[in-house]
Amino acid sequence: DAKTTQPTSMDCAEGRAANLPCNHSTISGNEYVYWYRQIHSQGPQYIIHGLKNNETNEMASLIITEDRKSSTLILPHATLRDTAVYYCIVRVAPGNQFYFGTGTSLTVIP
């Protein structure tokens, strides 16, 4: 079962930062948080992942709270092509399975 909860939908103005929250209050100490996004009728695309520390790559930043019970994905300058469903996933050890929650449908508005 998914260990994450996310808002069902969000809107963001083009060019502004999109901040997508995720709650994972039952996360264990060695479980990583992953973010993926899925554009309609395509396979999910990897964005970023982290354990404790904040992470940044060319796509996004991941902010993880100190108690690790929640995280926020930040898209610094949202574009129309960022419109997608964003999934926050806690990787389950030892098999490394992903159990997807409902995700957040992000709509970037011109």
Added chain:
Amino acid sequence: GAVVSQHPSRVICKSGTSVKIECRSLDFQATTMFWYRQFPKQSLMLMATSNEGSKATYEQGVEKDKFLINHASLTLSTLTVTSAHPEDSSFYICSASWPPRSEQFFGPGTRLTVL
């Protein structure tokens, strides 16, 4: 890098027939592959985990005799939907991973329609 392909991308079959879906890792050797199913307007549901050379591990509620998974090589896994019925119509997606990389790389998906 880390490209996963699926074939076919779309398939239509008659009820009662079997359908095979291939998942290939094109530029890496996948020690583990995963199969998911996604119904319209729903999230991905993990069906099974497949490690190369061993039997797949199925999630609770997934019939292993209906959804046959083979992972005979480090670059290929197949999902066979046996005796397909209209309720099996769905979007089937595979993913692959290999140590030490921890993320899963997903294929583009296969749309199955059973008439």
